[in-house]
Amino acid sequence: MSDTAVTTEQPSRSPLSDEVARRRTFAIISHPDAGKTTLTEKLLLFGGAINLAGQVKAKGERRNTRSDWMKIERERGISVVTSVMTFEFEGLVFNLLDTPGHEDFSEDTYRTLTAVDSAVMVIDAAKGIEARTRKLFEVCRLRDIPIITFINKMDRESRDTFDLMDEIEKTLALDTTPMTWPVGRGRDFIGTYDIRDGGVRLLEGGGAKTGAAQQIEISELGKINANLDMSQITDELELVREACKPFDLEAFREGHLTPVYFGSALRNFGVGDLLEGLGRYAPSPRAQDSNLRKVDAAEPRMSAFVFKIQANMDPNHRDRIAFARLCSGKLSRGMKAKLVRTGKTMPLSSPQFFFAQDRSVADEAFAGDVVGIPNHGSLRIGDTLTEGEDLTFVGVPSFAPEIVRRVRLTDAMKAKKLKEALQQMSEEGVVQVFRPRDGAPALVGVVGPLQLDVLKARLDAEYSLPVEFEVSEFSLARWISSDDKKKLEAFVASNNSGVADDVDGDPVFLAKNEFYLGYTKERAEGIVFSNVKDVK
Ligand code: GDP
Secondary structure, three states, X not given: OOOOOOOOOOOOOOOHHHHHHOEEEEEEEEOOOOOHHHHHHHHHHHHOEEEEOOOOOOHHHOOOOHHHHHHHHHHHOOOOOOOEEEEEEOOEEEEEEOOOOHHHOOHHHHHHHHHOOEEEEEEEOOOEOOHHHHXXXXXXXXXXXXXXXXXXXXXXXXXXXXXXXXXXXXXXXXXXXXXXXXXXXXXXXOXXXXXXXXXXXXXXXXXXXXXXXXXXXXXXXXXXOOOOOHHXXXXXXXXXXXXXXXXXXXXXXXXXEEEEEEOEOOOOEOHHHHHHHHHHHOOOOOOEEEOOOEEOOOOOOOEEEEEEEEEOOOXXXXXXXXXXXXXXXXXXXXXXXXXXXXXXXXXXXXXEEOOOOXXXXXXXXXXXXXXXXXXXXXXXXXXXXXXXXXXXXXXXXXXXXXXXXXXXEOOHHHHHHHHHHHHHHHHXXXXXXXXXXXXXXXXXXXXXXXXXXXXXXXXXXXXXXXXXXXXXXXXXXXXXXOOOHHHHHHHHHHOHHHEEEOOOOOEEEEXXXXXXXXXXXXXXXXXXXXOEEOOO
16 A cells, blocks of 8 residues: 555564554544545555555445445444554554544444544634534543644635634634644645744645655745745744744643644645654553553553444344453453453453454554454443453543434333343443433433434344334433432432433433523532543
C-alpha cells in the first residue's frame, strides 16, 4: 500500500516502555459527511496500513442501508467491520479505532471513545460544528481526551476561518491554536502556511505523500497564483500571530486546548501535517483509572477492558468477538487472564491481533493496542481482564439513550422468555433496558436506530422471539441519584410512573420531552439527573 517501512516482520523486542511510548491510540469524531472516511483512507495511505480489521468500505458501499448491513453481517459470520486500523508512520504505531457514523451510529460509537487516548475532530469548513460532532465531543470531555482539530474541505467554499475558530471556542468551551493557516480559499486554496516554521506548503493535486508537498517562502506566493491578494494574506497572518494563543502542550493534553489544522482530505492536503501533529503531541497510552488505583501503561502485568462486543448474526454460530483495549503490559497468544467480574480464569488462546500484516505472525500486543477476543458470551462490555489482580477499570459508562421504544411481543405467552432475553441483551450492551416501577412493559433505549435492528434480529434468531417496537410516551432517560436517600425515595414515590430500573436496578427518570425534564429538574431539589452512568 505504501513504501513506509513495515516492521512487524521483525517485531521490535525493545522494552515494554518503548513499545508503549510509540503508540498513539485515537478515534475520529465528526458529523456524517464531514470527511471521516476520506481522511481515514488518506491516513492509512500515509502510514502504509499494516492490517485493516475488515477494510475501509469502498465508496459505493458506504451508504449501506441498515438492512444491507445486517445481510452482510449474516453472510460473513462475524465481520469485524473496520473496528481497528493499525498503521505505522515514522516509527510510531497508530491505532485508529472506528467510530461508526451514518446509519451504524450506536452506543458503540460513544464507548469506543473511552478506549482512546486522543481524538481527531473533523469539521466541514462550510458547516462548522454540527450536532453529532458536538455530542461526540462531550463524550471525549468526560475523560478529558485531548482533541486535534482538522478543518476539512478547504478546497470548497468555506466559512470565515476566524469565525470557525471562534465557534469552536464558544460552543465547545475549548481554546484553539492554529498550527497551520490556509492560504487562499475554495478554488484559490493553494496551500497551508505553517505557523511554527513559517513556510507555505503548496497543494499539488491528489496523491501527494508527506514530504512530497512543495514548500516555499511566503514572499514567493505571488508567482504561484496572480489572483492572490498578497497584502490581505500578510495582514491575515499578522492577525493570526497576534490574536491566537500559542500552542500549550499541557493545556492540550488536559483537554482544554485544541491545535487546529486545515486541509482537504479529498485532495490529500494537510493530512501529513495532521499525522505529524498526532505523532508529536498526542499522548501515548495514558494511565487508566481503576477502582483500586491508577494503572500505568508501562506496568509489566497485562490488564485490559472490553469496550465493544460484536456478535455473530448467524444463529448457528453464537460466538462473539469482544474488543479489549490493553491498559498495561503485554498480551501474548495463549496466556491466561482473569476475568475479574466472575473471578474465573480464561485462556486467551486465539486473540485476534490487528497489528500484523499477516495475522498469524503477530502473537503479542502492548498497552494501547486493541485485541479481539473470541468468546461465547462470557465477556461483557466493561469487563476487566488482568493477570490476577482484582481491579476493575472505571472505563466504560452507559450513555443516556436518544431513542426510547416499548417492546411489543407478538406472542404474549413468551413474556418471561423476553424478560430473560432482554436482560442478556442489555448485559451485552446491545440496548439498554428500563423496567418501569409501575409494572408497565419494559422499554428499550438506544443511541442509534441500528441497535434496534440488531436487537430485533438477535431476539428472533437466538430466542425465537419476534418483536416489534412501539413509540412510547417517553423519549428521554436520565439516571437519578441523591446524597440524601430520603429525598431520592420521596422523588421516586411522587414520580412513580416515570421511574424505571435499569439493568443493575439503578433508578432512571423517564421524561416525555426536554421541557418536561427541565421542569421536573427545577423542582427536584437535591436530585442529580445524569446522562451518563459510570460503571461501578
Ligand atoms: P464521512 O461521512 O464523514 O465519512 O464523509 P466522507 O469521507 O464519506 O465524505 C463525504 C463527502 O465529502 C464525499 O463525497 C467526499 O468525497 C467529500 N469530501 C471529503 N473530503 C473532502 C474535501 O476535502 N473536499 C471536498 N471538496 N470534498 C470532500
